[in-house]
Amino acid sequence: MAHPHWPLFDVEARTPTITLRYVDDELSLALADLAASGIHDPSWTPFLHPWTDEAPQDFGRKAMQFHWRCRAELAPEHWSLNFAVLVDDEVVGSTGLNADKFVVQRTFETGSWLGQAFQGKGIGKEMRAASLHIGFAGLGAQEATTSAFEDNAPSLGVTRSLGYEPNGFQRVQRRDELGIIHAFRMPRPHWESIRRDDIELTGVDAVLPILGL
Template identity: 45%
Template sequence: MTVLTHWPLAGLRLTTPRLELRSPDPDDLAALASSAADGVHDPAVQPFTVAWTDAEPEQRARNVLQYHWRCWAEWRPEDWELNLVAVRDGTVVGTQGIGARDFAVRREVGTGSWLGRAHHGQGLGTEMRAAVLQLAFAGLGAQHAVSGAYADNAASLEVSRKLGYREDGIERHAVRGAPVELRRLRLTADRWRRYRSVPVQVAGLPECLPWFGLPGGGAAGGS
């Protein structure tokens, strides 16, 4: 008997031309926490709606560990958050999340991600997002995917544009004591099929389907 008997999500794998996305083991989480301690973005800006990166380096590392542990502990088929590490040539470069509430009814997912600063500007964010969109639309039968980015987060907005998202309104947030505008973005299944350009392979999904609130025994979508 292995951990997969009780936690099949540990066997889920998404593969792109340069990356493998997987549920992190303790060593992966340690590497991800260290990357967070080293820095995720320019300290002069704050791209996240929850300003967890404004903490000191050791606290940032601890935040990463506790966030992953909390998502595992609170997982329910009607309310889940899957956080995968992105690995390139054996190195953990960042994390890509996908989550949903009442997915079996709403068929809508949200995504979020970050890369260590040393790995910015290489197109890896696009591959990471493309991987979980493949999981959502081809593997789970999603109808919508939503995301969001502050108006000055050009990199995130460009990833969404490449993948076919459309504007879906704005929200006003307070960041570091100042008002900022967050742009909501939405991708439909039809537009995903039109814009998909990154080949993605999904392995280990059929055993996980009940954990996403879906009937088991289905087949994962390929490239």
């Protein structure tokens, strides 16, 4: 084990085309630089909490604070596992798994983003598949959830292509306007029906005790 005191740093998920690697400080800074280069048209935001509205010069500090906070607050009752997405060792985006009371509920939520230069290349679906593999195969989940604004066509396209079930919608304030978020769920039996055999997990077993599993 390379990181006995924080084995999460050893967690990876590999597919034939991408790698998910748990975010350390170096990856956190790389993600901040990528986000500062652009994720979406600034006239619109796909995020409920519009963190990309921050000044680009603040991204580095706030990215570090976010990832430090997620590590500091990690506990069986609530956790956020954040991963950098790499293609040929280049950081192209980020994906996260979040859960409350997972030991009992066995449900996790995913969220992700890609740098603009890497969108439209099929990476989004591949990173979602890898995230689902971590949650279901690695952590023993029984359900995965996700959500997206109704005008976030790429995210909704990935979700629907994987066969998620609609799970209601929510009216929220996005910036200063009304936004509609569509929610989705994937029960474990459906994931089993689309489970891939070409995704490899590394380091997950050492993390299970930290998550109460």
